[in-house]
Amino acid sequence: MAEELAAVRCDLEDFAAEVFEPFARAEQRRWGGVYLRGLLLDGRRKSVEPMSVRLGEDGNRQALAHFITTSPWDPAHVRARLAWRMQQVIKPSVLVIDDTGFLKDGDSSACVSRQYIGTAGKVTNCQAGVCLHPASDGASAAVDWRLFLPESWDPASPKADPAKVARRKPCGIPVEVGHVEEWQLALDMIDETRSWGIDIPLTVADGGHGDTAAFRLGLEERGLDYVVGISTTTTAHPEEAQPHTPPYGGRGPRPQPDYPEPARTVKNLVIAAGRKAARPVQWREGSRPGSGRSGVKRMYSRFVALRIPPAGREIRKNADAPELPVRWLLAEWPADQTEPVQFWLSSLPADTALATLVRTAKLRWRIEHDYREMKPDVQAGGDEEVAGLHGDEYLRRSPRLRRTLRMGRDGDHMVELHRIPFQHRLGVDAETGPRVHHRSPVTHRRHDLPRGSG
Known part of the structure; x- marks a missing residue:
């Protein structure tokens, strides 16, 4: 894997420079790129200490831990940059809303609870979240994500569990973050993604959202x-079938069509x-x-x-x-x-062809296919390794670069994308403890926005 990563290092550094460009300080941009490389190297544990060892001379444990836990930077800017890049690369025909989850043995991770997730196909102890994926027949990538906070973690809910509510502070969950249904999280992400100037051609989702x-x-x-x-x-x-209005009997309110x-x-x-x-x-x-x-x-x-x-x-x-x-x-x-x-x-309009309906409905296979290919590389090593989803972001656990991001010249933008080799902030680190970031509004400076986005 080290040789494979070295072969694409220039492209990877260009990508990191692009998505980390909004960071105010050069040190933040530097350690963001180093952290990204650490995630792509071999090794099951993706916490700071083992990553710093694998990174060799770039492996400054203290600097990496500071970047993850306390360095002040807005994740919305990074997600926006990622979304803009993927809009160009993937040329999506749909936006797929997908539920994802991480099985858990213990109860220390943020928002872990017994709940249903498709990952296991049953009610089990896990974290759950919602992701947005621009997708086409050839590629997909997650560009926005939310952690689902169960009612048992919300002190304002009648279903609050005192033990889980007590875990909020150690997990770094802000006081103002409460329970929001998954379908509403999906709509919130759609609003945020559109605020970045990203075009959403058509939305595809499974029955977990469609039934609502x-x-x-x-x-x-x-x-x-x-x-x-x-x-x-x-x-x-x-x-x-047509609605019918029953005859009025002369007393009380007039009957309504039904x-x-x-x-x-x-x-x-x-x-x-x-x-x-x-x-x-x-x-x-x-x-x-x-x-x-x-x-x-x-x-x-x-x-x-x-x-x-x-x-x-x-x-x-x-x-x-x-x-x-x-x-x-x-x-x-x-x-x-x-x-x-x-x-x-x-x-879709009444004159939509049957083949179009079917191909659109079935395009969700792209997300399932990408997760399936990624699965051998993302087997969790327990709570210490990966916490999964926290606040605004979840760790997209992709430690292997399966396909190369290749940039041609003279306008030849030739890209093979299995999944974008970028993982956002680590929610829980073995050395520094858990951290949750509250969903913040998009506050781009004018020069951060693409032309035409308003």
Whole structure:
């Protein structure tokens, strides 16, 4: 790994100089670059002491610890620089909202609690957070992130756990930081990312967010189209259903228009449409060998797309007319299955092609693929090694540079990106103890903003 890192050191230093440029002091920029190199070197433990040993003559333990724990710099500036760079490199077609988590054996890390995370597929002891990934078919990168603070860690919550509340001060959690639902954290990050001048073409999320009507409404209020996963129990009306106003009896308030039939689950609506409504769609080529002309296996299945008005109290409350707004219901129904297996809801226009709906919904595979490739390199060595997510940022644990960031000349910007080789502040360090940074508003100076961003 040392030889591999030496081969790309110039590119890595250029990248570090770019993202650390807003730092006020030259020493901060220097040790930010050194810390970045330390994270990319071999070795399971990514705390300051073992990193300083691996860095050799650059391994000043005290300077690295100061940079991580007490050196005053605004992480929002670094995230903005990272987002601008990735906007150019990835040329994203979607913004993927992803939940991530870190399994924990103990209870010392900030915001650790028994909660559900997809990493384990069950309720377990862990930290959880939300990340934003610009993504295209070829690449993705996390550019913003939030730690989820459970209600048990919030002293203002009726579900507060005194033992966990007592851990807030040792973990460095500011007094003003309280419990915020994950879907609201995602909307907050979208607002922050847009404030940097980053274009968000389309939002993709899984069922953990898509099932929440308030999240979908929040995207619509921001003028953002979406394709989000939903569970089988989400309810809606058939497209042909119309609200009906019962006759007025002469007493009391006049009746309001309402749908005469109760809403049905999306699963029942798709089953009612029948197998005949399913159409074959190929959305991408896989990585495994196949028998086709391309030599690789094609990702293929059958899908049903229906126009339906989603139901629910929040949706009714926010509707401007008696008729509920109509959205796309997309369902995957493989030929060898007796019923549909996966569902999405989308606000894309009514004339959107089925293939476009499918390819957009399935683009979340890019994030899963990148995490899967990264997994052998990021096995945690316990609480001492990596704390994971803290306050505004989580440690993107990528100790190996799997692909090279290559810069051409004369306008030839040729970049291969598996994931950006940058990890932000370490939340808990073995020597210096845990630290949480409160989410701060973006306060860019004028010259920090890209042209045209206002």
